[in-house]
Amino acid sequence: MKLFTCLRAVSAAVALSIVTLSVSAADLVIAGRDDIYGKGLAEAVAGFKKLHPAADIELLKLPNANLYQKLKLSMREGTGAYDLVMMDDTWSPEFISNGWLKPLPATLVDTDMVASTVALGRATNGGLYALPVVGNVEMFAYRRDLLAKYKLQAPRTWDDVLKIAQVTGADASVSGVVFRGTKGNPVVTGFLPILWAYGGDVIDAGGKVTIDSPQALAALKMFVSLKAHAPKDVAVYGAAEVRDALQKGAAAQAIEVWPAWVPALDDPKQSRVVGEVALQAPPGQVKGSSPMLGIWQMAIPKDAQHALLAQEFLAYLTSRDTQTRLAAMGIPPTRKSVFEDPALVKQFRWYPDQLKALEAGRARPRVKNWEQIESLLGDALQLVLTGQLAPEAALRQASQKIAPVLTTAAK
């Protein structure tokens, strides 16, 4: 019995060592996102392995916040744990300015790539450090059948959105509008296109906080007015709830829809509103429409141990063929030719509008500490939405808290 226990312990130790060795011995370690993006990366890895059968590729699929922490810890310590990393476009200013990424050859970019998405991977001196792999852009959704029923036009301004919400929301089975109200990134992401449309901003070009402005106040008051026509628990709504509300036909409009959320919008097995939901760029107000960019990029860390293979994979991932395959899975592409592919346009009828929105897209502020700034603004917005703080006080409070963060970031 003793011998058996001993043998079991030894074999467990050997198995652990083999696992550890095999992890560290991979030819390419990719740190990427989970969810649909993870499925896309897995598909790309499978395709790449056909070209490099001997390559041992390890793909880590991580949730958003976890990915950021892992990348920051690893690159700061220079562990060389990852050869290729996936990043939200708001992370690249920090990673590039800290010198954590390898410069990429300009030959990896061509004119078919949407320029607004490529620009986010460049340093202030123009050097290329990251390539766009997912061309996410924030869209606005509305129900064509409901608007026709009430003889309403597609919304061009946020005032129109409010009017549609008031009229369509009169039907108890439908919410006039829906959005992600969860604390932090979700609620801020829903608010930014409204803020920009009213001519406001979080930070100005000089890096000064400008959220406590009359424009921001007008935008926030509009956001609160819209909330009155949203589901009662919209303050805890995330992507899944917004998608479900749209696909179940329970919402007339959605302030914020990322195309990657709704690949099944026209799938009769999953959607009760096949062909009835239109996606367009968010409305304007005092200013024109400002669709928000939410690009996922990939870059090679400075401490990568297999940089050459990583670069080859990056070229493969951003190639037209791979982007077309991933687009068919519901992942927004970054190439114009893929957006114009007839088969894909048939599958995703909003592609022409999505491309226009992507080309005219606006990035979130390019500052080092955006994560923290977004969190502070998100707290203030949620306090307003839940009636715990007046809009004026919330913006003042957000401004006071964001200012020292910007000072720290500038040091």
Add this chain to the structure above:
Amino acid sequence: MNVLRRWLPLVGLVGPSVLVLGVLALYPVLRVLVDSFFNVDYTSGHRTFAGLANYRAVLADDNFSASFVNTLHFTVVASVSEVALGGALALLFSRAFRGRRFVMPLLILPMMLSTLVCSAIWRNWLNFSGFLNALLAVFGLPGVQWLSDPSLAIWSLILVDVWQWTPMAFLIILAGLQSIDPELYEAARTDGASEWQCLRDITLPLVVPQIVLAMLLRSIDTFKLFDKVYALTGGGPGNATQTLSTYVYDTGFRFFNVGPASAASVLMLLVSAVLVSVNVWQSIRKTRTR
């Protein structure tokens, strides 16, 4: 030589444990304590002495105050509810009744679930169009915003924690009840004691150590509340469910503000130490009295 011969085996036996404890427990605590007095630039690793500035900043932060109040609220209400409910259930299950054998495993099932699974179940139930509101609608009652109403969200988290962890208090107290000598009850009844008198004068005094233990374990655990908040509310709405653990996590691991996060951790450790000391002291006092 004699002294060496006497102490060497002792050092040999205790030394490795002390070393492991020192590396795994003391070093991180000391490091956090030191960092709490410094401004640390995480990216460059540059450190400048800040004195008590991090503590002042944390104490002046309204998010920290809200987190502190929420944590205490959750700790007190959840721990007391779980121990009270667990005690009542233990009293019920200490007697034989039909079906006891089948109900008991069901009762302790929530405790065996991972917190994230448990949170996923409750997220569906607490949703505005979820199971609980559907149940209320059957009785003609209006729906409740369990997670999105700032005044209710913390109570919803307490409800989930009570559902998951009452079984733990129940098992601890039940073990205490089953260790009481039945002859004590027989003797008391022979002397004419009523059921209530038996409960008040025999059962409760003898089960106090188990109640204190359950209270101690649950208050330590509830004070560290993180996962349910992370999975159910993200600290919202507003900062209605922000706890000290989520505050430290956000400050340290999302924003990498090492100094303030360390200061908040030290303050949290102090409060936790006070809570544990009070409980342990109570336990020792009761044991001595007996």
